[in-house]
Amino acid sequence: MLIPELDAAAMVAARDRQATLTKPPGALGRLEDLSIWLAGVQGTCPPRPFERIRAVVIAGDHGVAHDGVSAFPPEVTAQMVANFAAGGAAVNILAAQVGATVRVVDVSVDTPVEAAGSDPRYRVRRGSGRINAEDAMTAEEAVTAFEVGVAIADEEIDAGTDLLVPGEMGIGNTTPSAALVAALLDLEPVEVIGRGTGIDDQRWMVKTAAVRDALRRGRPWVYDPMELLRTIGGPDLAALVGLIARAAERRTPVVLDGVVVCAAALVAEAHAPGVARWTVAGSRSSEPAQRFALESLGLEPLLDLGLRLGEGTGALVAVGLVKAAQATLAEMATFDQAGISDKSGPSG
């Protein structure tokens, strides 16, 4: 994959336009930076309003969940997927708040048949292997899962999606995410392991040991992202990597969510350098692995509200800010239009 550059000319035009708007230069802070990024992403200044904001929730189970790394039992993954379909989850409510729609794809939920409404072609396998003891999947499954993500990105972008919000659901999925981040950034398990859905000290120790054992298995593959996904990732993570990388390849901006999506973004950047420039970080998670991933990607989250739910929720809450950035640059009057006196300050 060859990741394109942002449109530098559009970004220069956006920066120039910001200076003409009826406000002191820089007074809208990060909203101004965001608006300039959007101009670069869209290749036009001012940037257009978004026409189709889409949250894509990739669902999958994880063998390691049976070792007790989560506060919730594995069957909750399928139950939550049904909750998404019924519109009752946080991701549904928060998507509606910002005018986004939600699609759920069962890539590897551990149920006999794929979730209702999910395309059966995108179901790679039931759950993943216990990454602390065995591979998450076969090499063929890893490629298939990655291509599932690519195919979903293509479908969404072809349908007009101009802002993509990858989300996820899977009991235990913060464990492979932490392992991937630790492997790629050469960190110790204790540095990256957080409390996930809210685990106690006992489960934290189990989770840390699981990541330690996974790292032992994954470290030989740190320079081969697809092999790393095969050994200590999961089909859902591989699909997220494909989804994010393809969106970047096709010039579609991505708002990143919590630790799972950010771990996938880190793998995507390793697989196809330049992906990160097509992304913005929505919310800081309380999971330490997310912080390391974002630092490595050079991203600073827009929000820091103590969110740790995943699903895409942290990104969706930030979408309102992205929309605000677009609207201010596109719709505010200029000093000339408003007939307003320029700054009198000698320093400009």
Added chain:
Amino acid sequence: MLIPELDAAAMVAARDRQATLTKPPGALGRLEDLSIWLAGVQGTCPPRPFERIRAVVIAGDHGVAHDGVSAFPPEVTAQMVANFAAGGAAVNILAAQVGATVRVVDVSVDTPVEAAGSDPRYRVRRGSGRINAEDAMTAEEAVTAFEVGVAIADEEIDAGTDLLVPGEMGIGNTTPSAALVAALLDLEPVEVIGRGTGIDDQRWMVKTAAVRDALRRGRPWVYDPMELLRTIGGPDLAALVGLIARAAERRTPVVLDGVVVCAAALVAEAHAPGVARWTVAGSRSSEPAQRFALESLGLEPLLDLGLRLGEGTGALVAVGLVKAAQATLAEMATFDQAGISDKSGPSG
């Protein structure tokens, strides 16, 4: 003014309801706290969606602006008020993003007649006195301006406003704001003075000297908020104090903006203890006086995006989060409704 308590029973019910929603306890972070606050504010659980979100921009000029404390000339106040009326300012664009409407009230703009569309009864005077050398206004004007704020709050609340966003416009208005915060919290000028609209070192020194001189005049009145407003505030600030205090008295939640609105909230709290509990801080400003005011009020901003525009913009960007908090608590499915297994963790 007697400021009511929040509804404790509704807050307990909201906390209990949060624990039943289909997510790990606490996983929505500050959105959960906000939702509980909204239940307490509205006196009902779950809280209702907002029906009328209203930004009220109080405009006024400041004599001290003629001393060169701002990067913009004083006539920009009236020009920006016209820009608000034409819908071209940041406050207009950001209000539309969150479904809010904007009202602009000329309380003390330094023009021969009040701004078009502003109620002439609410015009207290032309500009304010140079607070570093003379009173901002007379005692009678201070009372009138405060009552203007009360009257606006009454009009808005009677019209159905259930979320109030006070805003402001006035070249030089961060100077009296910083002086009020320094006086009430016993701080030095250098601690509270920021760069306002973007001033250089020379203007920063002028501004600091102006606050120093204002403080000398205002310090005798630190235990009498109305006298403090008279000596080193301004009609616009007094109106903001009345607006915020009356909203709290009438159980209407307020989203606080930048340094000017927060300075007014600090005065309102001194005037009528308990006001702060009806407020939430929208965005951290780069003005140091705002940080001191919020710390004293016990408020932590929802956003920290480097905004320093005022007008109500920092609060409006945060309104999206307040709406998201309401929606999640009111609309998410419970574990029972979704048929989802409870946490298995022994520690709950």
